[in-house]
Amino acid sequence: MIKTISTTPYTDQKMGTAGIRKKSKIVTQPNYIENFVQSLFDAIGGVEGQTFVLGGDGRYFNDIAIQKIIKISAANGMKKLIVGQNGLISTPASSKVLLKNHADGGLVLSASHNPGGENGDFGIKYATKSGGQCSSKISDAIYARTKEITSYKIFDAADVDLSRIGTQKMGDMEIEVIDPIKDYVEMMEGIFDFAAIKKLFKSGFKFAFDSMNAVTGPYALKIFEEILGAPKGSVRNFIPKPDFGGLHPDPNLIYAKHLVDEMYSDNGPDFGAANDGDGDRNMILGHKFFVTPSDSLAILTDNYKLIPGYKNGIFGVAKSAATSTAVERVAKALNIGYYEVPTGWKYFCNLMDSNRITFCGEESFGTGSSHIREKDGIWAVLFWLNIIAATGKSVEQITRDFWKKYGRSYYLRFDFEGIDTAVADKLMADLEEKLPSLNGKTLGNYQVLNAAPFVYNDPVDGSSTKNGLIIRFTDGSRIVYRLSGTGTNGATLRVYLEAYEKNNFDEEPLKMLQGVAQIAMEVAEISKRTGKTNADVTT
Ligand code: G1P
């Protein structure tokens, strides 16, 4: 029943910031998924006798890829596979199920916030038994293996019925189909004050949660409407669809514009939120008000005592280097540990495992805590709801109070997309070479404090990672440059802009960041090298 199929390597199966991510057209090529999964199993020393968690965000090819992976797992001697019902599991729920069952690993079939469908993207994220995505060392070993693979093993069996909860067998491997929502809900109930949030909804508080036709729909319906009593219709786009109903499931001001428009209308809801394809990202909105993810991390941290699950204290907090410095000021005030890591959630995991941090976040709409080892979209929304329920203040009031206390970091991210890879690499290399010459220089109205690559030395495993280039100015403003590791179309240059204001809170970010933006464009010669005078996407 176990077949060995010969194959030839693909040369492009390198993992990026979060797993392997490709155009659907690429992953549906013959043996593409088979090669990758077998290489992964080989590179980690085999999976015989092991237990894995498996599921995806329901995007195009989820159903086909999952059956292939089940059969490859069985053929490779896996002992048990815990699979989300109908092949679905959100990234945060997968991390929870993995940790709860002490599983050896987990695979989430998702390209996260990238569009789905036949012309969209597909991907696989691999988590180790820590519950978080594998380190670069492991992903490098997997990549090396993909380049030399000559055969894979697959079980010759009919497809498994994943609609039925319960246990089945494929050869000696046990397949347990579970409802991942149950574990996830229990975990949230253990952290937040559900009774207080229930009361808030009872009082007429108007709430809109957009699942973007992706995986969090059923979780959100259960938690917000069924358990917490938000009015029917509060959760929107809750049926996971292979093409996300045409939506780009990235919860930001551009791709969730329909929600933003509603929130900015006169009778709009008091609170609005959206999640991404696999449920780890979140956007937070008040009525006619947007909270930047960088501010959100800082505000959650500043208010941790209001949350039952954290009221006894938190270890510390971390952010990616590209994220604004708002949370750094909170960490100082609270006198807790503070860390700055490269972009990618995997860099937070050692800090959580070693009790150095409890909260962490990224500017890219990701916030989370050590309850799991992934960012968690619904967790962030519940955290905000809990703060609102405990203080009686609106999203806007909470944020304004925060600015009053700490000042405001105006913040924007410019994305220059679809750049020729060689051009982007050269731009970064040349800029890196130029950085030392900028130190102490005056550019426009700003003076450079220092300009250098960002290098992270992991205090736990001693590994060193270089990710991005940073120009810091004497007034606290910053420019960060890096190339995306999740794009599937040429290179994406990300430019992160930040300006710090102690008293002036009511300006447009674009206006406040104009000077810094101009410097950013000029120093890196973006227009000259890419032909683009403006960013393709500003968030
Ligand atoms: C992007 C985000 C990063 C996030 C990752 C996975 O990676 O910028 O913060 O961790 O997606 O969600 P990038 O494309 O910038 O490498």
Ligand code: ZN
């Ligand atoms: Zn995601």
